[in-house]
Amino acid sequence: MTRSKLTKKRARLLAELEHLVGKNCYNGNIQNWGPGGVYEGKGRDFRYPLTMIDESGEKRRRKYPAATDVSPQMLATGYYAFGANRLHIIEALDDVLRHLETHHGLKL
Template sequence: MPVPDTVIEKIRSGAKDAWPEDKEMQTYTVKEELDAYRNFVALDYSGVSDEEKESLIQEAKESFDSWEERFSSIQDELEAIIGLKELSSRNHGSELFSQWLLEAQAENENYFQGQLEYLQNKVSSCEAIQRTRAEIDPLKNILIDIENIIGSECYNGNIQNYGSWGELESEGRSFRYPVKFYDGENEYKQKTVPRDIPAEQLISGYYPFGANELNIYRALHKVLKYLEAEHGLKLPKT
């Protein structure tokens, strides 16, 4: 594919500026840039509209000086556009996905790789939540009941109990150890775990011990699955 003289001259000039004392690197840079220009011109835009094509080319030329960077940038964006269309097709009719798409476009305007990554993360998280709910929902009440038994068996012998007149009546006290959960944005503490807590939050529950943590609900789930596999425990499936 012939390269315009103006492009060749600009490439040579750029190579001389970048490597003024190194003829070998100048030659190498010119060859690489000429190949990149040919690849740039030969890019396949069949999967995008003319408007998207012009936008991609303009953005690449404004953002990068070398043809290699321009070519790589547009190639990645074209792949992202195809990925976006495939992902949108698989989630056609989903109001939630449509909402995510608008968010992705707002946060990554004219940056299709960013939009695709945003949507892939959202879809992946949603699928993980669905898998968690399918696994945990049937066991939710059992897990909550067992954890409540364990959490209620805490005792602190250093606690001093005083009567209404300020007299020491006894030492030591049993108490319900609190559980911490994560709701996707913040952690919160519960002493009484509600039955309607979402499964993905329930399984995040842990006991904080200073700098240490005991993932109590994950541990209990593993215990139940162990008893099912090794000792024939019958667990609810729905």
């Protein structure tokens, strides 16, 4: 995130929002087999992992709990990896908050 440093309060809100977004993934191709080999239908919801880069340059993946306990600098690197593609989810959510603050009177 190159625009400005994240405050701890804003970083916490972004981590909570990311957690809400990330738990809403669905794959209709997953086959669900329950206890005793009983087929339970197609499709499954899942939590998409947030990838962040720590201070030493190592990738850290997080599903649970929300990344409210990491530094704002580490959180700012957060993205979803889709093969060779990345969705910079923390930056995108910060853009949404900035838009709401600028155009809709949101006060944080």
